[in-house]
Amino acid sequence: MRETTYLLSEQYHRISKPTTGDGRVQTAPIPYSPPPTVYGLPQYLPLTESHPTGQGCTNPYGKSKFFIEEMLKDLASSSQKWSIIALRYFNPVGSHPSGEIGEDPNGIPNNLMPYISQVAVGRRKKVQVFGNDYDTKDGSGVRDYIHIMDLAQGHVTALDKLLCDKPLSGFKAYNLGTGTGYSVFEMIEAFSKASKRTIPYEVVGRREGDIASSYCDASLAKTELGWEAKYGLDRMCEDTWRWQSKNTLGYRKIFY
Numbered sequence: 001m002r003e004t005t006y007l008l009s010e011q012y013h014r015i016s017k018p019t020t021g022d023g024r025v026q027t028a029p030i031p032y033s034p035p036p037t038v039y040g041l042p043q044y045l046p047l048t049e050s051h052p053t054g055q056g057c058t059n060p061y062g063k064s065k066f067f068i069e070e071m072l073k074d075l076a077s078s079s080q081k082w083s084i085i086a087l088r089y090f091n092p093v094g095s096h097p098s099g100e101i102g103e104d105p106n107g108i109p110n111n112l113m114p115y116i117s118q119v120a121v122g123r124r125k126k127v128q129v130f131g132n133d134y135d136t137k138d139g140s141g142v143r144d145y146i147h148i149m150d151l152a153q154g155h156v157t158a159l160d161k162l163l164c165d166k167p168l169s170g171f172k173a174y175n176l177g178t179g180t181g182y183s184v185f186e187m188i189e190a191f192s193k194a195s196k197r198t199i200p201y202e203v204v205g206r207r208e209g210d211i212a213s214s215y216c217d218a219s220l221a222k223t224e225l226g227w228e229a230k231y232g233l234d235r236m237c238e239d240t241w242r243w244q245s246k247n248t249l250g251y252r253k254i255f256y
């Protein structure tokens, strides 16, 4: 998110090109995955799919995802041949249960979970908690974390819906999340339990563009797609730790 504020044009290009290419998309069923930043500053929680989008988007990343959703809506209303599902997924974390495939961000992780796991494995000294004065259960930011295996299954379910004999017509958005919000302190504690390691942290100032809380109502995906998240926070942390502890340096061979 921080990076995208500075690399605006590259970000728009990167995000929009694979979505519509040169504007002449050849295939009719499209699964698209915008993050919850399309909702902007939450007007209510939990976020439902009918929450306004695009209002108060705090960064170019969220705006670009919103623009693309609008383009896809226009596309969907231009012809009945279009079947488009937008999966608005919340904060993806976790790894493949084998511990062979996991998250390995370039440089210093921007997101909380990979940062915590790199502290746990000894690659970084301590987690910086971005603010403890939000209006949340313990003052730190609250998010709806979802295991990547659930997320993957959500995409398979959406594709099944798009490719079945009677696919939906037009544009439809679904939230993918667990519906439960966890704070930064709860994440640190849960990861500490999974890794059996102490995770040092320090509270610093708020990060620009962050909101206090974001979590969703994922009941529409359950009702209409038959999808719901199976994995809870403990499993997200256990699988992340299995990957991180087996691959201290991620996919790379040297520290950087």
Ligand SMILES: O=c1ccn([C@@H]2O[C@H](COP(=O)(O)OP(=O)(O)O[C@H]3O[C@H](CO)[C@H](O)[C@H](O)[C@H]3O)[C@@H](O)[C@H]2O)c(=O)[nH]1
Residues within 6 Å of the ligand: 001, 035, 036, 037, 090, 091, 092, 110, 111, 112, 113, 115, 127, 128, 129, 130, 131, 140, 141, 142, 143, 184, 207, 210
């Ligand atoms: O080092 C860190 C990193 C994050 N946080 C806090 O942890 C929470 C989660 O932050 P993340 O950066 O992991 O995720 P965000 O909610 O900021 O969401 C961003 O990352 C998500 C992926 O995990 C999605 O891409 C989303 O659209 C994008 O805005 C926030 O309260 C943030 O302030 C910290 O305290 N310290």
